[in-house]
Amino acid sequence: MTVLVTGGAGYIGSHAALALMDAGRKVVILDNLSQGHRWAVPAGAAFVEGDCGDLDLVSRIIREHDVTAIMHFAGSIIVPESVVYPLDYYYNNTVNSRALAQAAVDNNVRHFIFSSTAGVYGEPAKTPILEDFPSKPISPYGTSKMMTEKMLQDAAVAYDLRFVALRYFNVAGADPQGRAGQTSRKATHLIKIASQAASGVRSHLDVYGDDYPTEDGTCVRDYIHVSDLANAHVLALEYLEKGGESDVMNCGYGRGFSVYEVIDAVKRVSGNDFTVNLAERRAGDPAALIAGADRIREKLGWEPKYDDLDTIVTHALAWEESLKQRQANAA
Numbered sequence: 001m002t003v004l005v006t007g008g009a010g011y012i013g014s015h016a017a018l019a020l021m022d023a024g025r026k027v028v029i030l031d032n033l034s035q036g037h038r039w040a041v042p043a044g045a046a047f048v049e050g051d052c053g054d055l056d057l058v059s060r061i062i063r064e065h066d067v068t069a070i071m072h073f074a075g076s077i078i079v080p081e082s083v084v085y086p087l088d089y090y091y092n093n094t095v096n097s098r099a100l101a102q103a104a105v106d107n108n109v110r111h112f113i114f115s116s117t118a119g120v121y122g123e124p125a126k127t128p129i130l131e132d133f134p135s136k137p138i139s140p141y142g143t144s145k146m147m148t149e150k151m152l153q154d155a156a157v158a159y160d161l162r163f164v165a166l167r168y169f170n171v172a173g174a175d176p177q178g179r180a181g182q183t184s185r186k187a188t189h190l191i192k193i194a195s196q197a198a199s200g201v202r203s204h205l206d207v208y209g210d211d212y213p214t215e216d217g218t219c220v221r222d223y224i225h226v227s228d229l230a231n232a233h234v235l236a237l238e239y240l241e242k243g244g245e246s247d248v249m250n251c252g253y254g255r256g257f258s259v260y261e262v263i264d265a266v267k268r269v270s271g272n273d274f275t276v277n278l279a280e281r282r283a284g285d286p287a288a289l290i291a292g293a294d295r296i297r298e299k300l301g302w303e304p305k306y307d308d309l310d311t312i313v314t315h316a317l318a319w320e321e322s323l324k325q326r327q328a329n330a331a
């Protein structure tokens with residue numbers, strides 16, 4: 001009874017692996033280390049270096065580790081990059097997910113939890129965004145995730161497979177015990193970048209536009225603590241194991257903060273001022289994305305513990321400091 005966690009050497013997958021092991025589960029991680037790090041694989045998890053699209057390898061892992069559920073985090077995640085290299089994104093996020101689903105079906109793995117995104121909604125007509133709003137992604141990244149959702153829906157009708165697709169809003173923060181955090185080399189996420197600026201790892205932060213139709217003109221997002229998100233995965237697995245129907249669920253808190261509010265929080269909590277420049281709008285940024293967050297609470301009994309911007313920022317800053325220490329030790 002082991003959970004296969006693809007992408008478990010990355011940011012969210014490593015937190016989910018910790019949450020699973022904290023709940024007493026066995027975990028095997030499959031990651032090709034294209035973005036993740038070997039050292040980020042949590043202690044206690046088995047690790048295989050390889051590709052989640054390798055059907056033979058995944059089948060062997062399922063058999064050797066007695067895998068009964070798959071949590072699929074592996075993927076390419078940068079929206080603007082997906083516009084420049086769309087076929088790479090369809091390959092890694094859609095084609096490789098197809099192979100993984102095939103391996104699940106071939107080897108009688110009946111529970112599948114998929115990392116989807118608020119990006120499937122595109123530019124929503126209104127907020128909060130409910131799960132039955134239309135999927136109209138505006139980037140290849142969002143489309144690549146939407147296509148995987150559709151594939152899982154069809155597979156769940158045809159085979160003995162049930163899934164939960166969790167549509168994450170803006171994931172941020174780090175493990176409160178300091179065991180994991182965001183390490184990606186190509187970080188683009190606001191709280192990560194602001195934390196790096198506050199820690200002196202970056203010289204400044206650019207604000208991408210202040211002429212949006214929001215209160216202070218900057219974009220509003222629903223920032224969710226990565227450990228609350230990780231716990232949602234454990235609950236989603238329990239839900240499927242108890243016979244829950246396949247479903248899609250938003251993962252957010254149902255409230256939003258503007259870019260300026262986030263920057264103020266990072267400056268306040270860190271006690272460090274840093275340079276903020278106003279820059280051009282970034283292509284493809286919707287003005288406001290706030291989750292309708294009732295379904296996940298009702299269906300999974302999810303009760304977040306860290307729904308507080310200062311707490312999220314505190315944990316993100318602590319992780320940045322620990323990364324600096326790690327680099328200093330390595331030098």
Ligand SMILES: NC(=O)c1ccc[n+]([C@@H]2O[C@H](COP(=O)([O-])OP(=O)(O)OC[C@H]3O[C@@H](n4cnc5c(N)ncnc54)[C@H](O)[C@@H]3O)[C@@H](O)[C@H]2O)c1
Nearest residue numbers: 007009010011012031032034035036051052074075115171
């Ligand atoms: N970070 C966010 O705000 C966010 C929001 C919505 C959805 N998501 C989704 O959550 C998942 C995890 O995101 P993250 O922020 O942890 O990213 P990440 O880059 O930190 O982690 C992804 C991991 O997958 C691995 N990987 C990539 N392609 C692989 C492949 N073909 N085979 C095996 N391993 C592979 C990478 O090496 C990396 O360790 C992704 O699917 C992403 O699309 C993330």
Ligand SMILES: O=c1ccn([C@@H]2O[C@H](COP(=O)(O)OP(=O)(O)O[C@H]3O[C@H](CO)[C@H](O)[C@H](O)[C@H]3O)[C@@H](O)[C@H]2O)c(=O)[nH]1
Nearest residue numbers: 117118119169170188189190193206207208219259282285
């Ligand atoms: O240096 C920066 C970084 C970000 N931003 C702004 O901050 C907001 C949040 O940007 P992020 O890059 O942190 O996150 P996104 O909202 O673009 O996207 C994230 O959340 C989405 C869902 O809401 C998708 O899942 C996507 O994969 C994930 O990267 C945006 O308005 C962005 O323009 C800045 O002003 N400066």
